[in-house]
Amino acid sequence: xxxxxxxxxxxxxxxxxxxxxxxxxxxxxxxxxxxxxxxxxxxxxxxxxxxxxxxxxxxxxxxxxxxxxxxxxxxxxxxxxxxxxxxxxxxxxxxxxxxxxxxxxxxxxxxxxxxxxxxxxxxxxxxxxxxxxxxxxxxxxxxxxxxxxxxxxxxxxxxxxxxxxxxxxxxxxxxxxxxxxxxxxxxxxxxxxxxxxxxxxxxxxxxxxxxxxxxxxxxxxxxxxxxxxxxxxxxxxxxxxxxxxxxxxxxxxxxxxxxxxxxxxxxxxxxxxxxxxx
Amino acid sequence: xxxxxxxxxxxxxxxxxxxxxxxxxxxxxxxxxxxxxxxxxxxxxxxxxxxxxxxxxxxxxxxxxxxxxxxxxxxxxxxxxxxxxxxxxxxxxxxxxxxxxxxxxxxxxxxxxxxxxxxxxxxxxxxxxxxxxxxxxxxxxxxxxxxxxxxxxxxxxxxxx
Numbered sequence: 001x002x003x004x005x006x007x008x009x010x011x012x013x014x015x016x017x018x019x020x021x022x023x024x025x026x027x028x029x030x031x032x033x034x035x036x037x038x039x040x041x042x043x044x045x046x047x048x049x050x051x052x053x054x055x056x057x058x059x060x061x062x063x064x065x066x067x068x069x070x071x072x073x074x075x076x077x078x079x080x081x082x083x084x085x086x087x088x089x090x091x092x093x094x095x096x097x098x099x100x101x102x103x104x105x106x107x108x109x110x111x112x113x114x115x116x117x118x119x120x121x122x123x124x125x126x127x128x129x130x131x132x133x134x135x136x137x138x139x140x141x142x143x144x145x146x147x148x149x150x151x152x153x154x155x156x157x158x159x160x161x162x163x164x165x166x167x168x169x170x171x172x173x174x175x176x177x178x179x180x181x182x183x184x185x186x187x188x189x190x191x192x193x194x195x196x197x198x199x200x201x202x203x204x205x206x207x208x209x210x211x212x213x214x215x216x217x218x219x220x221x222x223x224x225x226x227x228x229x230x231x232x233x234x235x236x237x238x239x240x241x242x243x244x245x246x247x248x249x250x251x252x253x254x255x256x257x258x259x260x261x262x263x264x265x266x267x268x269x270x271x272x273x274x275x276x277x278x
Numbered sequence: 279x280x281x282x283x284x285x286x287x288x289x290x291x292x293x294x295x296x297x298x299x300x301x302x303x304x305x306x307x308x309x310x311x312x313x314x315x316x317x318x319x320x321x322x323x324x325x326x327x328x329x330x331x332x333x334x335x336x337x338x339x340x341x342x343x344x345x346x347x348x349x350x351x352x353x354x355x356x357x358x359x360x361x362x363x364x365x366x367x368x369x370x371x372x373x374x375x376x377x378x379x380x381x382x383x384x385x386x387x388x389x390x391x392x393x394x395x396x397x398x399x400x401x402x403x404x405x406x407x408x409x410x411x412x413x414x415x416x417x418x419x420x421x422x423x424x425x426x427x428x429x430x431x432x433x434x435x436x437x438x439x
Contacts, residue, residue, distance in 0.1 A: 013326045013363070020334040020356045027338075027349030028398070036348055043342040051298055115297045117344040118307050121399065121414055124344050126297070160344075167403035187404030188413065195404075250304065 041155045044126070048158030051115040052128055066251050073145065106219055108142075108256040109133050114158075118250065121188070123163040125149075127255065130157040134259040138217050141255050146223035146246040147171070147211060148255055159257075163249055164192055164224070172215035173224055178202040181212055184224055184243070191228055191242040199232055199239055209243050219258055285320065289336045292316055293343055308417045310425040313340065314388050317355060318362045318380070319429070321387075322371050326363025333359025350398055358391040376434035385423040392419055 008015055030036055111133075115126030129135050131154050141148040141161045149163040162169055165186050173184040173194060180201045182194040194209060207227040211218040229242035292312050300309045313336050321329030337355035341348045365383050367374065374380055392415030400407045 013330065013360070016327060017330050017356060017360045020330060021353060024334070024337070024349040024353035024356060027341075027352065028347070029349075031348050040342055040348065047294075047343050050294060115343075116301050117297050118301055118304055118309060121405070121410065122344050122347070167399070167405055185404050188406075188409055193404060250301070250307065 037153070040153050044153060044158050044160055045130075045155035048114065048126060048128065048130075048155065051126055052158075065248075066253070069248060069251065077144075106258045107134075109135060109259050110254065110256055111135075111159075113253050113255060116250075121167065123166045123249070124152070125161045125163060125252075125255075127151075127159045127161055127257070128157070129257060130154050130159050132156050133257075135159050135257050136259075140218045140222070140258045142222055142258060143247055143252055143255050145248075146225070147218065148247050148249075148252065150217060151257060161255075161257075164245055164247070165249055171218050171224070172212040173209050174212040175201075175203055175227070176208040176210050177204075178207070181214065182241070184209070191244050192225065194227070194241040194243050195238065197239045197241055199237060201239065203227060203230060203239060203241060205230060285332060286335075288316065289313070289332070289339060293336070293340055296340070297343055305421065306417075308414065308421055310422040311388060311391070311418060312425070313337075313355065314358060314391055314422055315384055315426050315429060317359050318365075318384050318387050318426075319375065321359060321362030322365055322367075322374050322380070322383070325366040326360060329359035329363045329366075330356055331359070333357070333362075347399070350395065353398065354391045354395040357394055358387050361390050362387045372433070372437035376430065376437045378430070380430045380433070381423050381426045384426040385419060388419040388422045389415070392416075 027036070109129055111127040111129035113125045114128045117124045117126075125141075125148075127135075127141075135151055135154055137151050137154060139151045141150060147164060149161050149166065149169060151159050152162045153160040164171070164184070167186060169184075169186055171184045172181065174181045175194075178201070180197055180203060182197040184192050185195055186192045194203075197203060205227050209224045209227060211220055211222040211224060213220040223246050225243040225245040227241055228244045229240075231240040233240065296309075296312050300312065303309070317329060317333055317336065320332050333355040334352050337352035338349075340351045340355075344351075362383065365374065365379075374383070393411055396407055396410040396415050399405075400410050
């Protein structure tokens with residue numbers, strides 16, 4: 001026994017590092033565990049208060065850039081509002097004719113980004129809104145320009161969002177012009193990829209990509225980005241499509257969370273159908 | 279004991295700076311890793327055991343603050359702290375911190391850290407491991423090493439006359 005203790009003491013650094021590595025691997029494999037989620041939620045609540053206090057420090061370098069973006073956006077939106085007014089009137093007429101009920105508008109909760117982790121491709125944001133504001137995991141995060149991501153963790157007053165430029169992010173999307181469907185994912189770099197689009201599909205550089213009706217998480221017709229590159233590999237059935245997001249992720253400071261949207265009945269039905277039958 | 283309280287407070291402060299302020303100096307989404315600079319400092323001053331434990335502690339704190347992949351930073355920073363411990367020298371700690379050796383050690387440890395991090399991080403994703411290591415890992419490593427020049431000069435003024 002004494003001999004064993006002596007060996008452990010002699011190699012204590014190796015025992016400690018082995019123990020901590022095993023602990024880290026266990027934590028990695030239990031990422032969605034209820035207890036881990038609870039610890040995460042408490043930590044976000046605590047850290048959020050500190051980050052909120054620090055958020056009075058302005059990012060001067062980004063202010064000028066943001067100002068320019070907002071000015072440009074203002075011009076674009078004024079133009080778009082005029083066109084939408086026309087379209088809405090036309091839409092109302094057509095809907096009345098078809099007897100369709102008016103689609104309910106989304107309930108949006110505004111929030112500020114109080115922390116941003118762009119380090120080592122993590123790409124998450126901390127928001128100063130949480131469960132008490134009606135925010136829940138899987139709710140979409142949008143800005144006035146387009147889709148940003150979705151909520152992954154919440155506490156009472158704070159939440160953490162996963163940005164579209166995150167390796168685990170997926171969203172059903174479509175080409176606005178040709179109604180071709182695909183899945184948005186991020187493979188590193190400035191662009192996201194529209195995947196699972198057949199080589200024969202009608203896609204052009206400059207096409208606008210939006211969220212699709214097939215998503216049970218994101219509302220349809222939210223702008224994602226613009227197709228910037230098309231390529232085809234000989235051995236693949238699908239096109240390689242790069243999409244430049246409309247949102248400037250490093251400079252965003254205010255966002256909206258779309259609440260009262262997650263259709264649990266639909267999600268449960270989807271899960272029921274995709275679960276293998278015994 | 280008071281040293282560990284001081285370390286805990288300092289680690290917490292660095293995590294706050296890392297998530298809130300460091301983004302201001304990000305270049306194309308690449309940011310320096312202040313925790314690695316600090317971890318190498320801890321390893322040089324206190325040795326392998328302390329650096330390994332603080333690597334795990336700061337890693338788990340960072341994982342919890344950033345919200346997902348709990349255990350990933352803990353794993354990579356534990357190994358980084360352990361590896362950095364090999365550069366411990368009781369009588370030459372201040373000499374190391376005030377010289378370019380500190381920058382080179384940070385460079386090596388950051389490379390080890392990023393390699394482990396991306397080897398796990400890129401699993402099951404569209405991001406290729408080599409692309410992640412060379413495009414993001416190396417850029418972050420060199421940026422971290424460049425930022426290390428600042429504490430190095432401070433230590434050089436303080437310890438080496």
